[in-house]
Amino acid sequence: MKTEELLIAGFGGQGVLSMGKILAYAGVMQGKEVAWMPSYGPEMRGGTANVTVMISDAPIDSPVVTHFDTVIVLNQQSLDKFENAVKPGGRLFYDSNGLKTLPTRKDINIYHIPATEKAAELGTTKVFNIMVLGGYLKIVPVVSVEFVEQGLYKSLPERAHKLIPLNIEAFHNGASIVEVIQELQ
Amino acid sequence: MSKEIKLLKGNEAIAEAAIRCGCDAYFGYPITPQSEIIEYLAAEDPYNKRTGMLVLQAESEVAAINMVYGAACTGKKAMTSSSSPGMSLKQEGISYLAGAELPCLIVNVARGGPGLGTIQPSQADYFQTVKGGGHGDYNMIVLAPYTVQEQYDFVKLGFDLAFKYTNPVMILSDGAIGQMMEKVTLSEQLPRETPDHEWTAKGKPTNRERHYITSLYLQSEVMEQKNLQLQAKYSEIRANEVRYEEIQTEDADYLLVAYGISARIARKVVQLARAEGIKVGILRPITLWPFPSARLKELAQQVKGMLTIEMSAGQMIEDVRLAVEGAVPVKHYGRMGGIIATPTEVFINFKKLFIE
Structure with a gap:
């Protein structure tokens, strides 16, 4: 596998940074090279947050890039800001909840993960981000599911370990709800 | 035994390395983007739970650097860390440490300036760090990590060099390396021990002169x-401690000169080019000091031009120009105010400056 350059963007408090962290941990468990680079502005709950995650078989050169293989957007601002940051032929994932407009590019693959709706339906809004992760990894299997589980153990504090089965369930739910909106030939 | 690998933030790597290399004391004061250093140390509580290493949040940056001075006088491995505005406050203490020839480790996880600036990464503290931010003719050995692994490794290296030359050593990092997470291969826990150095303050016995540690003459x-005597020591350091890495220079027609996060960007620029x-x-x-001037002078005979990539208005470029003595054009590209130039952006500007 070549390097997967991924950007996840959304509201602070949506679990954007921790979703990236779980993915990075999973990559480490699987013996990959990883880099996790947060935007660390003076952000707070409700503000915007984004994180770059790179997973590769080779050492990672620049953790800063202009265009990404995959972009996951979880609010309108992030869609507006980062739709053009997807490489041609790359992938854009979004959750339509709260979006006023939808992605318009024709030269990329587009996927919808209705995670907010599904999480609300199941009464598990706290694991919304893991649902998104499940949807993403269904389409882009950069790390195996077993390592995501290990990643959860590594990145969650011990007191939260009792919630891991709930997270795993959310992960599989995410994988089952991801929809293809547009796939290039 | 299998290697112990951990996913750590650059700042956490410094803290873990300090505990593992047998550091005796950390004195600091929080400031973004390096607060995870003291946060990690406080959470680990090495004083009670690991090595007995003291971790203390001082009342200010000035107090912290002077606590380092005091601890260093006793031959202990002492360190402090801060970010740019805090590092300005420490300059008086650093000059005194250099004047009194005390070993210690100082970490600057730099952010944008001048003034209170921004919390985003920057490399605009180069002049302050390598040209003597405090007063007097002194130099610090300056190590510039560009991975989280180096951030970890340079803590022990920094202490080793500090004690070898009884001189302050600085790790000049930046907010990007401090905040990012990468894999780190951890080293064995070394014992926390205080070798019996000749020069330390250890009371006033009757069988010898007291050790008087001062910078006042x-x-x-x-x-x-x-x-x-200090200059002779600095000459010895210049002769022995220059460190650098060359990437694809064998057949290079152009040379990028960059350190820290900018060198990571440069690696991608090489691929694009x-x-x-x-x-x-x-x-x-x-090592930003001593600077790899001799090697740059040699490479100036091979390449058509050099580009420094720095997150500043161009500071290290002065040392590159001094090194090559006008043999080739040396240009600068960089962003300021906490913005990291992307590889594509650097490459476009490289072509504008040298190719088009």
Whole structure:
């Protein structure tokens, strides 16, 4: 596998940074090279947050890039800001909840993960981000599911370990709800 | 035994490395983007739970650097860390440490300035760090990590060099390396021990002269002798401790010179350039002082031009120009105010400056 350059963007408090962290941990468990680079502005709950995650078989050169293989957007601002940051032929994932407009590019693959709706339906809004992760990894299997589980153990504090089965369930739910909106030939 | 690998933030790597290399004391004061250093140390609580290493949040940056001075006088491995505005506050103490020839480790996870600036990463503290931010003729050994692993490794290296030359050592990092997470291969826990150095303050026995640690020499002749002795030491460091990494320089027609996060960007620029048939290589100074001037002078005979990539208005470029003595054009590209130039952006500007 070549390097997967991924950007996840959304509201602070949506679990954007921790979703990236779980993915990075999973990559480490699987013996990959990883880099996790947060935007660390003076952000707070409700503000915007984004994180770059790179997973590769080779050492990672620049953790800063202009265009990404995959972009996951979880609010309108992030869609507006980062739709053009997807490489041609790359992938854009979004959750339509709260979006006023939808992605318009024709030269990329587009996927919808209705995670907010599904999480609300199941009464598990706290694991919304893991649902998104499940949807993403269904389409882009950069790390195996077993390592995501290990990643959860590594990145969650011990007191939260009792919630891991709930997270795993959310992960599989995410994988089952991801929809293809547009796939290039 | 299998290697112990951990996913750590650059700042956490510094803290873990300090505990593992047997550091005796950390004195600090929080400031973004390096607060995870003291946060991690406080959470680990090495004083009670690991090695007995003291972790203390001082009342200010000035207090912290002077606590380092005090601890260093006793031969202990002491360190402090801060970010740019805090590092300005420490300059008086650093000059005193250098003057008194005390070993210690100082970490600057730099952010944008001048003034209170921004919390985003920057490399605009180069002049302050390598040209003597405090007063007087002194130098610090300056290590510039560009991975989280180096951030970890340079803590032990920094202490080793500090004690070898009884001189302050600085790790000049930046907010990007401090905040990002990468894999780190951890080293064995080393014992926390205080070797019996000749020079330390250890009471006033009757069988020898007391050890008087000072940077005050009121007689000019004595002060000059002290300066000459310091300069001799700095010459020895220049001769022995220059460290750098070369990437694809063998056939390079152009050279990028960059350190810290900018050197990571440079690695991608090399790929972009070579994909277009332009042979670009990198010289990455690992020690910013002493500077790899001799190697740059040699490379100036090979390449057509050099580009420094710095997150500043161009500071290290002055040392590159001094090194190459006008043999080739040396240009600068960089962003300021906490913005990290992307590889694409650097490459476009490289082509504007050298190719088009």
